[in-house]
Amino acid sequence: DTAVSQTPKYLVTQMGNDKSIKCEQNLGHDTMYWYKQDSKKFLKIMFSYNNKELIINETVPNRFSPKSPDKAHLNLHINSLELGDSAVYFCASSQDGNYGYTFGSGTRLTVV
Amino acid sequence: TQLLEQSPQFLSIQEGENLTVYCNSSSVFSSLQWYRQEPGEGPVLLVTVVTGGEVKKLKRLTFQFGDARKDSSLHITAAQPGDTGLYLCAGVRGNTGKLIFGQGTTLQVKP
Numbered sequence: 019d020t021a022v023s024q025t026p027k028y029l030v031t032q033m034g035n036d037k038s039i040k041c042e043q044n045l046g047h048d049t050m051y052w053y054k055q056d057s058k059k060f061l062k063i064m065f066s067y068n069n070k071e072l073i074i075n076e077t078v079p080n081r082f083s084p085k086s087p088d089k090a091h092l093n094l095h096i097n098s099l100e101l102g103d104s105a106v107y108f109c110a111s112s113q114d115g116n117y118g119y120t121f122g123s124g125t126r127l128t129v130v
Numbered sequence: 131t132q133l134l135e136q137s138p139q140f141l142s143i144q145e146g147e148n149l150t151v152y153c154n155s156s157s158v159f160s161s162l163q164w165y166r167q168e169p170g171e172g173p174v175l176l177v178t179v180v181t182g183g184e185v186k187k188l189k190r191l192t193f194q195f196g197d198a199r200k201d202s203s204l205h206i207t208a209a210q211p212g213d214t215g216l217y218l219c220a221g222v223r224g225n226t227g228k229l230i231f232g233q234g235t236t237l238q239v240k241p
Contacts, residue, residue, distance in 0.1 A: 022172075051229075059216055061173070061231040074228060108172050115229055116161040116180060116222050121172030
C-alpha cells in the first residue's frame with residue numbers, strides 16, 4: 019500500500035531517446051510534483067499540478083513535459099534525452115504543502 | 131545563491147555526541163519542514179513548523195523555527211548510528227506554494 023509510487027526505479031538510456039516516468043499516489047492529495055535531485059543531492063522543483071491543472075512550471079527545458087490524466091497520476095515525459103538529464107527524479111504529493119509532502123522513492127535516470 | 135542556506139553540509143561525529151544543523155534565509159517562510167533521506171529512497175518528512183518561535187520535539191530530535199520565520203534548527207541529542215543519513219530543510223514561500231530545499235546535511239554517526 020505504497021503512498022506515492024513511481025516507475026521505473028532505474029532507467030538507463032542513450033542520448034537522444036525519449037522516455038517516460040510514471041507516478042501514482044493513493045493518498046487522495048490534490049497536488050502532485052516533480053523534483054530533480056542532482057549529484058550533490060540538491061532537490062529542485064520542476065512542476066506542480068493541482069487537480070490536473072499545471073500550477074508551477076519552473077525554468078525546465080521544454081523537452082520535459084508533465085501530464086496529469088487525473089489527480090492521482092502525474093507522469094513525466096522527456097524528449098531527446100541529454101547527458102545532463104542524468105539525475106534522480108522524485109514525484110511527490112501534498113494536500114496542503116505547508117504541512118508536508120510525501121515523496122516517492124525516486125527514479126534514477128542515467129543517460130549514456 | 132541559495133534561498134535556504136543549510137549548514138554544515140557534512141558532519142561526522144561519534145555516537146553519544148550532540149549536534150545542531152542550521153537552516154538560514156533572508157526570506158520569510160509560511161512553514162519550514164525537515165526531511166530525512168536514506169540512500170535509494172525519497173525524503174521522509176520528520177516535522178513541520180509553522181509558527182514563529184515554535185519548538186517541536188521528536189524523541190531525541192528538537193526542531194525550532196525562528197521568531198521571524200526565516201530560519202530553523204535541528205538539534206540531535208546523544209546521536210546514534212541509526213541517525214546517519216541526509217537531513218534536508220525545506221521552506222514554503224507563502225504565496226508561491228513551492229517547497230524550496232536547502233543543500234542538505236550528510237550526517238555520519240560512528241559507533
